[in-house]
Amino acid sequence: MNKQTSGIKLSFLGGVGEVGKNLMVLEYGNEMLVIDSGLAFPSDDMPGIDLVIPDFTYLINNKNKIKGILITHGHEDHIGALPYLLQELPGVPVFASKLTVALIENKLKEHRKIKCKPNCVKPGQTIKLGCFSIEFVKVTHSISGAMALAITTPVGVYFHTGDFKLDYTPIDGDAMDLVRLAEISKKGVLLLTADSTNAERPGFSMSERKVGATLDNLFVQNQTKRIIIATFASNVHRIQQILNICEKYGRKIIFTGRSMLNICETAAKIGELKFNRELVVDINNIDKYEDKQLCILCTGSQGEENSALTRMANGEFNKIEIGNNDYVIFSSSVIPGNEREINNVINLLYTKGASVIYESLAEVHVSGHAYQEELKTLHSILRPKFFVPCHGEYRHLRAHSNIAKDLGMNDRNIVIPDLGDTIMVTKNSIKKSGTVPSGIKLVDGYDVSEAGGVVQRDRVQLATEGMCIVTVTISSKFWSLTSKPDIITKGFVVVKDNEELLEEAKDMILNLVINTNFKTQDWNAIKNNIKKTLQAFFYKRMKRKPVIIPLIIETK
Ligand SMILES: [Zn+2]
Ligand SMILES: [Zn+2]
Structure with missing residues (x-):
């Protein structure tokens, strides 16, 4: 057997050393499987960008080797980049659980060109793709239909x-299949990759059911108030609990926010969300009910602009005006990076007289990711030979590798991956064996562009340096200037305080163009000349680099 086929290779196109855009590639010989295809949200230095997706170059270059795409669950950091990947890999089959398939189909509706019907698989089911045999295993998480993958490869079980x-007491009553894990372990697990999100947190995470108990109490304590709950629309179990509590206390529920309406409708259609239809009230009929009869379930738990809760807080939501009889619950965590926005919304709600409850005040949210003691249980049951921590920033991966070491695993059997790493695993060894392209692509509306592309650079420059428009007006009759060039600035300098400097700049442009032969109509050369001269001038005088836009206007 040659070197190429003596081991499995695992490449990380995303999800390690960062939060989001999870995508791994499993490879043996000439066959590949893609695991998840997620997005990340843009950071502050990416103005105007909606989404960040992985660089698919490695997959595009190996198109013919890809046997299938396996999706573990329906969160955006696992399915968000799938439409963009399918554009590059038409016809590659996708496999996911029922709810995940429904969420993917929802997403594909916005990308009409893509012809893909994802295949629905159930926990306990095994499929064969090339030399790989994949068993889907039920796990608990903050969305229903999450599955682990037990993949039998020619080298061993991954x-x-x-x-x-x-979660031993999940809302759907269907706990993680630890018995099946033990059976898989008996056959021997060669390699384990596992979620490291909460590897720094000691102890056990709380059960989702605990959140239900807390919410129930809050409903009892606030019987006369209107209750407004913001939560993640994809947390179907959380929403199920809220629906149950509403039913119990005779409150009607109003769904608001596009993703909340979308996901709840989808989940209800496939039976993942069960409730009496009479419980739900259309927002247009809100006036027919008293505050104490209502619970409003909305999006906006991260303070997102244009979300239902943010609009309510801003007084821009048509049917709902926040007042002192409102009790607002953030049944969610604060995703790092969103602190400022969430804080703003909370302050606005308080200003309008509402009471506000969030994670640090009461147990109104639990994490969907395993804490240290849960990770120990997983490692102890599976007893893998080799371990690669994934799904986390470097510190989380490091903490997770320490857990494996504490449990007795040899340091040599653990590899902490960097973004873009390929790790080779044979029956007896594990090592980094190279890298694959792992940059990012930026999505602006439906357009995908390179990171650091021209548009992106312009936006950053505009935001930090401002802009300067130079107009040169010429007569097309005499091919000469009709007036002195003019300069308009935005976000660059305070005009009032810099009149002299701008006059000087105008004179300089005048001197530059006054002897130009406009008859040649070589507009680009003239514009470039203006641009270069002004760039040098502003930099020399102010150490600034505004975006310079020269305009040549012809008049008769
Ligand atoms: Zn998730
Ligand atoms: Zn995730």
């Missing part, structure tokens, strides 16, 4: 947890 936690 187990990937996907996102998970050990």
